[in-house]
Each structure stands twice: as C-alpha cells, then as structure tokens.
Amino acid sequence: MFSLNKKTPTNLPLIGVGLRHNHFEDALNTPANIDFIEVHAENFFANGGASHAVLTDISQHYKISLHATSLGLGSALPAPQNQLDQLTNLVERYQPILLSDHACFSWAESENASVHAGDLLPVPFNDESLSIMVRNVERAQMQLGRKILVENLSAYIELPGSTYSEAEFLVKLCHQSGCKLLVDLNNLIVNAINQPLTTLTSEQIDSESTIDVLAHAKHWLDKIPAELVGEIHLAGCTPVGSEQLMIDDHGQPVSDDVWHLYHYALQKFGPIATLIEWDENLPTWQVLIAEADKAKSIAINVFSAEYEKSDSKKTLEVVHNDS
C-alpha cells in the first residue's frame, strides 16, 4: 500500500500504462507517477478469483480504464447478449474513466455456428460496414449506458470494397453513433509501413518501396477533428518474416516515429488521455513507467506555457496557504 500524490496537472493529458499479469505485484507495491491503469476487459470476465481481488486493490490507487478486445463492433453477426452483459457488469463494478473497443470484426458464422476469431480483423470502409458498425456501437452504448471509444486497427490485409479512407470512415462512425475515437498512433505507423505489402502488387512495391511513413500518418491525423478524439495509444512494433511486415505486437519500446507522431497529435488534438501499451516481451515495471514519463515530458513540452502557468499558480497557492 502506498499513497500517491504526484498526479498530472489538470492542463496536461492523463498518462497511464496497460497493466498485464506480470506487473500486478509491482502495480500494487511500487508507487508510480501515472494517472490511470488500463486493462483488457476480457482478462476480468471471470466471475471471481484472484484477478478481481488484484484489480479491486489497484483501483484504490489508480483510475481504471477498460479496453475491450472482443466485441467485434464491425461484425455483421452481432455479439451475443451475454458478452455485453459481462462487459456491463465489469463497467458497473470498476466505473472506468475510459471504455473502448476496436473498429474491427471478430464474430462470423461458420458451419452454422457463431465463431469468434479471437483477433481484431479488418473491415472494408464502405456504407455497408459503416451501417453495421454504427448499429453495433449504438447497441453497446445503449446497454453500457455511456459513450465508448473506438480504436483504429493495425491491419495486415486490406479487404476489397472500400469506398472511404479509414479516417473518413471513422469520422462518419463518430458522427452517426456518438462514439469517440481511441487513436492508436502505433497502428497508424504499422499500417503505413505495411501499406506497400498489403495493397500493392510486387511490381508496384519495387517501384514505390519508399513511403514517407510519418507524412502518411500525419495526413491520417489531419482528417480527424480534435473533438472526436478521446484517447491516444502508444506502443512498439516488431518486423517479421522475409517480407518484413511490421507486426503490432506491443513487444518493443515506443518507436521514435510514434513519439514524433505523439508530439504532433498533442499539438493537433490537445491534452488527450494517453496510454503506453506493452503486451509482449514485457519489460520491468520501471521501464514501463519510464515510457509513461517520456510521454509526460513530451506533453509538458507541447503544453509548456500552460503547464508553467499552472505550476506557478500552484506555488502561489501553497505560499498563500502557508502564510
């Protein structure tokens, strides 16, 4: 048990880290200068047991954000009601400050049965997908009694049939369903790196093998109105195979490209709650927290004028109180 007073000033974004099983003990016993903890909702779908006991303890120290990975909001086959019920129970129990899932499909019918992919699979960006995703998001929001955030995907296949860009599609989704976006900057970088491999022919790849990844990602961000962004995710990625496809495995430190893009995103969107995700090759708790510190220092840099004003105001308040 510990007391925690070093929270982020109100004019800076809330900074959090994703919590995985290996760090449960550290999160409980080692004070960290972070504002919230984000957990995968499905890891707490059990009715009881140790995971709930730990999360209940952790929620005494940090605000909780719930990140769902299984609703498959773009699925033509809707998620079963008991799945939504379980998520609702979790939301009621932990009262998360943020609640999110992905712009993907996970449910489909196969051999006359509902099958769950266990993955975040891409959808084409067209009116049919949009209509289905709006319906599913509205259903989830109605059941959960609150707005949710929908995250952009890292996708390794571009399905045929898109009539919108991803950014256009997501903006339409927000306007029609009332949800907001969780913008994963690493996913933008991963998709930009992989784009030649997922959309171009071999000949085109040879001739267009250099793509300006950062410019591509910034162009994506430029299409998103600031008021639609509710959270930012930062993570690392790993190249695999002879094709050097970049995998969004959250198994590395946040890349330089993503840090650069984060600076740009904060300038564009303002102080948006930010999460460091690290799921594979987990580092020590200290290394994870150091990534959060780096995010905070970038935010201070972006909002330095306001930060200094707020800091000096607090100093004056302390002096006044002491006198």
Place this chain on the structure above:
Amino acid sequence: MTLKQQQTQMLSTIFSLDALQKTSNEGDSNNLSAGMKIYQHSLLANASRALAITFATVHSFVGETDFTLLVKTYLKKHLKAQYDWGELGQEFADFIRQQSLKNSGVLAAIADLDFACHHTERAEDVEKDLTTLSLLNDFDAYQLTINFSAGFKVLKLNYPVDLVVEDIKQANEINSKLTTHDIEQQLNNTENGEYYYLIWRPNFQAQYQQITQHEFQWLTLWQSLPSLAARSQPSIGSALDKVTNETFSIIDWLPKAIEQQLVSSISTLTSD
C-alpha cells in the same frame, strides 16, 4: 458478396490453418497471403497460450511443440465459439481422448482435472463466515444448509491422475521429463476402476484431492445445485436422508471439511 459472406470467408480461411492458396478475393498478390498467415499465426499462438494456462499439466507433460500441434488440430475440429480465451477448451479433454496418442486416456483425465481446477479458480467468490457454525447448535438439521467454498466440484475419473500429476511435477522440478513409459509403470501399480476427486478453492488457488466413493456421493448432492438460491439448496437433514451408505458420517466429515476450508458457512433455509 455481402459483408457477412466476406467475414465468414475470411474467418474460415484463418481457421483452416493450412498453407494458404490464392483465392479470387485475394487478388494477384502473394503479399495478401502473407497478411492472412499473420492472422493464422496469431490465432494459433493465442489459442496455444490460452490453453497452456488452462491445461497447465497437460502442457508441461507433452511439451510446447506437441501441445501446439494438439491445439492446431483442436482448433480445426472445434471452431472457437468463446469470446473469452479463459473459456476456451470445454471439449479439449474429450478431443484428447479421441486422439490416437499413447496414454490418451490418462492424458484426457489430466485435462479434465486441469479444466475443473481452472474453472474453480474463476468461480464467483464466496464469503466465509465460520461464526455461522454456531447455528448447528441452535437449529434443526432440516432448517440448515451448507455453503461451500468458491467453485467447489467433484469429478469421477478412470485414472488416479493425482499420482501421475505428482510425478509430472516432480519430474519438472528436476528438469526431467516424464515419459509415457513412466506413466504406464505408475498405472500398472494401481487398480483399474473409478477414482473420485474433490476440487475446491479455499482462497484463490484451486486444490484437489482424491476422496472416497461415499464422500463423492455426499458431495454430489450439493454440487448438483451450485448456483441456486439458498432456499433451493437441500437442507443438511434432507441431504443426509439421501445418503444410502451407512459408513458415511457427517460427524467425521464436517470437522475435516471445515479445516480444509471446503465449508464457507452454514445458513438457515428460509421458508415461504
């Protein structure tokens, strides 16, 4: 093709887990197949990881490579209906039982035990209140019921899996590996027949132990109504009336059950 059809087709391709063939929808680029392979690899890796947690003893016995092969065949035969990885594997023990593996019967029995323990650890928490034991002095047995610890269940298996599991654990501790021959040796020393197990969770970790047939019959009376409201549970008196074996004694059983935290509390049955 509708979106629904497109999604079904993509999911079926991923779950085929075979070397990919180019299809008309994938265009003329090999790189689209590279993307699909990533989804297949991810499915197999995630399923193997999830099932290795749920079936930890099976995993430690067969090893990573063979376990992944088992999982791959399992996924192709039993499409994944669960959205929670923690719930995957309901048919895994029966699937193992049907495989032409040496000692698949005992391996399947271990899987049954693994799955029961896993579910017990995920069960709804039960509040302990041993002060309620005093009710036993104040009320008739037909007015009282027993509340068991979280996720308690009993299991009937054809093998003495506790002995095999103990051997596997000991072999793991000295970085050795138990062979199927070792298991056969172990089983040769035991009688054929039925073995009864109690699985329960005093705190957060599931425990199991072999129990007698009489204890099994007694506990089955309580396991059959695990999720019903207190008033739907049997009374201690009515449960005892159903015990046909005269050698079972609640006087002997109860102190032991309290000591091992199998009993969480005693409560009165409401009458309305």
